[in-house]
Amino acid sequence: MAKKVRIPTPLRKLTNNEELVEVNAATIGDVIAELQMRYPGIKDRLIDETGSIRRFVNVYVNEEDIRFLENQKTTLKDGDEISIIPAIAGG
């Protein structure tokens, strides 16, 4: 079984409007690389020039922010759900 990535609205133009994409990657870093293979250009939207995830991009694995895990090194298991979400104003 693969892992599922939820694609946010601003990136769906790149994924032919796919909302949910299945990947086989083992870490978050690999997920981004795999997405880039299939949807060229998507990596630049998520990663800045220093190789870090852009400051207004939040990535979650099963609802946990990867900054509380191991960022791009966070490892994944089958069935995990990954969400990519823009930062939101408060509340």
Added chain:
Amino acid sequence: MRALKCRECGREYPLAATHVCEFDFGPLEVVYDYDRIKKSLSRSAILSRSQNMWRYRELLPVANEPTVGTQVGFTPLVKADRLAKALGIREAWVKNDTVNYPTLSFKDRVVSVALSRARELGFTTVACASTGNLANSVAANAAAAGLKAYVFIPADLEQGKIINSLIYGAQVIGIRGHYDEVNRLCAEIAGKYGWAFVNVNMRPYYAEGSKSMGFEIVEQLGWRLPKHTVVCMASGSLLTKIHKSYQELTKLGLALESEYHIYGAQATGCSPISTAQKAGLDFFKPVKPNTIAKSLAIGTPADGFYALKVMKETGGAAEDVSDDEVREAIKLLAETEGIFAETAGGVTVGVAKKLIASGKIPAKDSVVLCITGHGLKTLDAVNGHAGRTREIRPSLREFESILQNESPAAA
């Protein structure tokens, strides 16, 4: 307003219900034509208009006359002499949004803009992710405007804030999780349903409403910028918009340019921005909130980066206070000025006290405190800490026995 523009890369977008740049996820902000505004917006034009936030209409992002929340704003700026004395500073002012109309918090400012704009864009259902005050305001203003409302809140919010949303007939969804989790879910819901989410796809318009608090402070001080302003921070948005309001008024020649500093206040139990500021960083580390100041409990503050930038650029600072200090500060404001603020107001007053004590805000100066919401909404937080009722039979003798036990001054 002319367009939406990415704060990161500067790409422009049409004035639609959209909030992030497709290229770098940077937040979109409204761009105005200041040369044109300068022609119609003068001090005398403003003074001739009704006393509400819409007297600054040209600087608020609606295309036509506002239709929601037309009476919001223009809350009192109170000269707080007794509080100033207690804080050890020459002069203090309280911008008192505990009495903002209609839901007793500054959120009515942002919601009136967001819902007026939502109507212009043809929406009939509105929604928000909220720590409470925003939910109250969306529920009330949507009811008055005949819009359908869905509000999403952490399920463990104060009772007062939950009832204050339900009473207006809004659909209230309590999420078992903290605000950052509510936010994440709402981002997904907003992407799926075609609603006007005031702090998601309507955010560029919504956030601008906060500027009105700053415009009014300057006007009420006699068109002077306050030298020191203390603002509480959840996402950090209000602080950045107060800064923007001061900049716009000087750019338009409505206020004289002068030195000013903006300070951010957080609760220690959720202090990602103040922790970063004190460490001299220009980025923050997300936290899991644990504080009685639930309206400020955002562990991943979306505008944290820009709030840090504003404090750095204006020579301000950030500080945070414990839950006990928050309660003490709520009491201090109530006992000195007769203003009952919610926990966020306690955070602002408590932080101001610390900044004055440490000399970061000089005792010889004047400070403005932005008090954003009413204490009746967070009674749970001070229940048991505000003193107690003494119960007697209807007997003069029993009353006088109480008086005898008090200090001579009181008798």
